[in-house]
Amino acid sequence: MKKRCTKCNQSKNPEEFGQKANSKDGLNWWCKQCVREYQVLRYKSRPEKYREKSRLAMQKSRSTEAGRKRQAATAKRCWDNGRKERNKTYIRSLMENHFFVWRARQWSSKFRVRVSAGDLAKMWKDQRGLCAVSGRKLERDAHLDHIVAIACGGGHGKTNIRWLDPFVNVALGKMTDVEFVMLCQDVLSHQARIPK
Numbered sequence: 001m002k003k004r005c006t007k008c009n010q011s012k013n014p015e016e017f018g019q020k021a022n023s024k025d026g027l028n029w030w031c032k033q034c035v036r037e038y039q040v041l042r043y044k045s046r047p048e049k050y051r052e053k054s055r056l057a058m059q060k061s062r063s064t065e066a067g068r069k070r071q072a073a074t075a076k077r078c079w080d081n082g083r084k085e086r087n088k089t090y091i092r093s094l095m096e097n098h099f100f101v102w103r104a105r106q107w108s109s110k111f112r113v114r115v116s117a118g119d120l121a122k123m124w125k126d127q128r129g130l131c132a133v134s135g136r137k138l139e140r141d142a143h144l145d146h147i148v149a150i151a152c153g154g155g156h157g158k159t160n161i162r163w164l165d166p167f168v169n170v171a172l173g174k175m176t177d178v179e180f181v182m183l184c185q186d187v188l189s190h191q192a193r194i195p196k
């Protein structure tokens, strides 16, 4: 038995209608496609409002065990239904074309803080594209580093980050900048003493 959508006026199969508790047949008056089109339009009319609304709804649903389970199930379903592949493509395009956006996302999701692409770009510009410790020219493999180590109470926010040459960052390890400079001086003076 077909059902007529009161929006587009087309007769469609019941599966093409969403559920609605307080309607006679338990189905929505509008077909799923009409609802979707309406929601897209509504969202585009005031994106900030609806983004905030959905953020609050997600937050509320996360506050219960059942809600968390439901969200995890939906996320898994989306992931299996192609989001995984789309995400891969998206990240690859970020890596290639939007370096700072890519790195900001990495940092933000790793440390659960909000660092923007603009922050990282400004930092790069303030460092004139040079490693903050060695002055070597930064490339796309540059590392983001905590200025004050987390172990010493440093935070993850944008005021405690700098760009480093990757080798410099690895060499630094757990040393402070002062310790590292002393090490470099030892290396220099020892090398100078070794007969060539």
Ligand SMILES: [Zn+2]
Pocket (backbone or CB within 6 Å): 005, 006, 007, 008, 009, 010, 030, 031, 032, 033, 034
């Ligand atoms: Zn319709």
